Amino acid sequence: MLEIRGVTRRFGKTVAVKNVDVKIAEGEMVGVIGRSGAGKSTLLRMINRLIETSEGAITFRDLEVSKLRGTALRRWNRDCAMIFQQFNLVPRLDVLTNVLLGRLNHRPTAMNLLNIYSREERIQAIAALERLDIAHTALQQAGTLSGGQQQRVAIARALMQEPQMILADEPIASLDPLNAKVVMDSLADINARDGITVITNLHTLDTARHYCSRIIGMAHGEVVFDGTASELTAAA
Ligand code: ADP
Ligand code: ADP
Secondary structure (H helix, E strand, C coil): CEEEEEEEEEECCEEEEEEEEEEECCCCEEEEECCCCCCHHHHHHHHCCCCCCCEEEEEECCEEHHHCCHHHHHHHHHHEEEECCCCCCCCCCEHHHHHHHHHHHHCCHHHHHCCCCCHHHHHHHHHHHHHCCCHHHCCCEHHHCCHHHHHHHHHHHHHHCCCCEEEEECCCCCCCHHHHHHHHHHHHHHHHHHCCEEEEEECCHHHHHHHCCEEEEEECCEEEEEECHHHHHHHC
């Protein structure tokens, strides 16, 4: 269970996220919707500690996320995989290496520097690529792939982390409708079959309705709606 209690984040005078209270159970698929600037991205980034909270607490299974340091923080960065709008791959490295980078926080730094991966890890990385239907790109430079393919590599990298939770920040905002469907279907499949909690920012309500069992609406940093798709329809 992830619990966000009284969380606020300020950037100077801007209040990006304002006193948010949300509890998310394991295995949920949650869509966070709202206009650009509503605070969605800031909220996700506080969960995985890309940015710190100004006030309040985020806990996961009774662990206070904002207090994690050192090894515990590395462990959290494993448990909590992130998918970005712009994929955030290393464009000059090949696809397989990008997927193996999902192991970064599982290993001593020296092994990362020396680029040492076990046979099992390579097999697991290829299996992840196969699951996303892009194993044939394994040896290509990641930067040469289409946007839809790159996002699938990013999902394979997330799987390689063996996470408890996937946080996706506008995962389909840069994709055409066909690739957007493939990417959302993949996230839904990972949620359903692997039981991994998925929290995804989306800017189209239709996508959230279609894929998410729960929708959180944000405006001006605050949660203005929290319920199921049908409750949202009833409220509108
Ligand atoms: P989004 O599509 O989420 O609205 P933005 O273009 O607003 O993305 O933001 C892109 C990046 O710039 C984010 O990492 C965000 O944290 C950062 N950012 C957004 N607004 C500001 C700002 N006023 N000053 C500095 N950085 C900002
Ligand atoms: P969303 O993801 O819903 O588009 P964001 O969380 O990116 O919203 O932004 C919420 C607010 O916080 C916006 O007003 C944005 O400009 C501001 N903001 C986000 N990141 C930064 C930053 N790094 N520095 C300053 N302001 C920021």
